[in-house]
Amino acid sequence: MKTDKNKAASGLVMHGMDESPRGKLLSAAARLFRDQGFDRTTVRDIAREVGLQSGSLFHHFATKEEILHAVMVEVIRFNTHRLQEAIQGIDCPRAKLVALVRNELQFIVGDTREAMTVLVYEWRCLSPENQKATLALRAEYEAIWLDVLEELAAKGLIAEQPFILRRLITGMTSWTNAWFDQAGDLTLDELTDIIVKRIC
Amino acid sequence: MKTDKNKAASGLVMHGMDESPRGKLLSAAARLFRDQGFDRTTVRDIAREVGLQSGSLFHHFATKEEILHAVMVEVIRFNTHRLQEAIQGIDCPRAKLVALVRNELQFIVGDTREAMTVLVYEWRCLSPENQKATLALRAEYEAIWLDVLEELAAKGLIAEQPFILRRLITGMTSWTNAWFDQAGDLTLDELTDIIVKRIC
DNA sequence: TTACAAACCAAGCGCTTGCTTGGTAGGTTT
DNA sequence: AAACCTACCAAGCAAGCGCTTGGTTTGTAA
Numbered sequence: 001m002k003t004d005k006n007k008a009a010s011g012l013v014m015h016g017m018d019e020s021p022r023g024k025l026l027s028a029a030a031r032l033f034r035d036q037g038f039d040r041t042t043v044r045d046i047a048r049e050v051g052l053q054s055g056s057l058f059h060h061f062a063t064k065e066e067i068l069h070a071v072m073v074e075v076i077r078f079n080t081h082r083l084q085e086a087i088q089g090i091d092c093p094r095a096k097l098v099a100l101v102r103n104e105l106q107f108i109v110g111d112t113r114e115a116m117t118v119l120v121y122e123w124r125c126l127s128p129e130n131q132k133a134t135l136a137l138r139a140e141y142e143a144i145w146l147d148v149l150e151e152l153a154a155k156g157l158i159a160e161q162p163f164i165l166r167r168l169i170t171g172m173t174s175w176t177n178a179w180f181d182q183a184g185d186l187t188l189d190e191l192t193d194i195i196v197k198r199i200c
Numbered sequence: 201m202k203t204d205k206n207k208a209a210s211g212l213v214m215h216g217m218d219e220s221p222r223g224k225l226l227s228a229a230a231r232l233f234r235d236q237g238f239d240r241t242t243v244r245d246i247a248r249e250v251g252l253q254s255g256s257l258f259h260h261f262a263t264k265e266e267i268l269h270a271v272m273v274e275v276i277r278f279n280t281h282r283l284q285e286a287i288q289g290i291d292c293p294r295a296k297l298v299a300l301v302r303n304e305l306q307f308i309v310g311d312t313r314e315a316m317t318v319l320v321y322e323w324r325c326l327s328p329e330n331q332k333a334t335l336a337l338r339a340e341y342e343a344i345w346l347d348v349l350e351e352l353a354a355k356g357l358i359a360e361q362p363f364i365l366r367r368l369i370t371g372m373t374s375w376t377n378a379w380f381d382q383a384g385d386l387t388l389d390e391l392t393d394i395i396v397k398r399i400c
Numbered sequence: 401t402t403a404c405a406a407a408c409c410a411a412g413c414g415c416t417t418g419c420t421t422g423g424t425a426g427g428t429t430t
Numbered sequence: 431a432a433a434c435c436t437a438c439c440a441a442g443c444a445a446g447c448g449c450t451t452g453g454t455t456t457g458t459a460a
Contacts (some may be wrong), residue, residue: 021407037324039239043448056408058449121321124237160394164386167379168372168398175371186364194360198368198398221437243418256438258419401460408455416447423439430433 014078014112022060024050030071030114038068038118038125068122069130075115076137079107083144093151094200100148102192104173109180109188117177142166158200165199172198214278214312222260224250230271230314238268238318238325268322269330275315276337279307283344293351294400300348302392304373309380309388317377342366358400365399372398 017023017030028049032041043064047054061067086103087096108116126134149162158165172195180191217223217230228249232241243264247254261267286303287296308316326334349362358365372395380391 037239039237040325042446044446052407053409055410055412055449055451059407062449064448125240159397164391164394167375168395171371171373171375172368173371174375175367179367194364195368197359242416244416252437253439255419255421255440255442259437262419264418403460404458406455406457409453411451413450414448417445418443420443421441425438426436428433428435430431 014074014115017074021050025057025060026067026071026074027114029067030075030118033068033071033122034114034117038122065125065127065130068118068125069134071115072119072126072134073137075107075112075119076134076141079103079112079116080137080141080144082107083141087144087148093148093155094157094196096148097152097199098192098196100145101169101173101195102188104169105176105180105188105192105195108173108177109182113177116174120174120177145169152200169195169199214274214315217274221250225257225260226267226271226274227314229267230275230318233268233271233322234314234317238322265325265327265330268318268325269334271315272319272326272334273337275307275312275319276334276341279303279312279316280337280341280344282307283341287344287348293348293355294357294396296348297352297399298392298396300345301369301373301395302388304369305376305380305388305392305395308373308377309382313377316374320374320377345369352400369395369399 017026025046029041029046032045032049036045042054043057044054046067047057057064057067061070083100083103086099090096090099123131145166146162149158149165152158153162176191180186182188217226225246229241229246232245232249236245242254243257244254246267247257257264257267261270283300283303286299290296290299323331345366346362349358349365352358353362376391380386382388
């Protein structure tokens, strides 16, 4: 019921990360988890941020870890969907690669910056079961990448095995959260071009 | 006194990370910090690992954070020294780059693996003062890289600005800790070659 | 108006945490 | 043998943690 209402309301904004109590809670938690880390963020921190008593959080989530899990699930789902749409209708495989890199950079330094950083740095704070569940979602995301890279490989456009190149790309893009400045001289399009040139 | 003795004894092994109580303590802490994270690792965990009572740790270090700081300082100093030695006597700038990449990969997936992972993932657990102090040491390490990359740029051997390429390399190499398997098919030399080819 | 459920508060419980304290064993120096 | 120092133990304290509980407000629908 509550979930369906949020899902229906989601447009360009991440599912359930908007006006609803649950949404504001997840946004605040994502930012706090990124800035302080999951372990150093107390439920009292999160509660203060959204104007609640700490105990009231547990009306929305059973445990603190469930909040972290929700943040990760939402951002993966949201970005997987956006990535699929980004290559819809593109034929040229290299153009697809450009779109993938450009979008992934946008995910990491743009609107889902907080949650994406959390996804990388707070992974081990998830329980094994939640790690497994989240990994399954990440696999869908990675499948999009591997499809395109294998298309490039089939046409002889890349020199290395797809899965190795994907790992190098993951390193390059995910690290941008540590240095890239949206207000700086280097644009995202320029950076995309630089990265794609390292691939093919 | 104690420090000097350890320094004198250090050969291929990281300074103060060997036989001494302090050394065993730092090794154990590095492994625990990597596996569980700094915050989830209790002083009781560390103490148990080296066969001490938890309170006895504070005879060697004033605070738990000081242990983390020491792990980071030791590994940066150690690897900066090894990196400098690695390019000693090499003239060809591209050969220097190969040596840098090869060594950095070795640092990350090899003998200093635990501490290097800690360096990346537990950074924010340091106090601002300790962050600043550690950053100064990292700057020395980075200077070695930038010297070589600027040498390549001066000879027109690379297409992008040195500092940008360094950031892409940092991403590629540091991410290897998440996937590279020393026992796998891909060798470190092969991976070095693949990465260097993305640069020049 | 009444009924009811979702959303929230105020208070605090039980536990774990980093760290302190006062004291002791053993080796080295004087 | 006296003095000293490093390394350690046993015990525990104060603070902060995630989470629970019992009750109250608020919005909606009959």
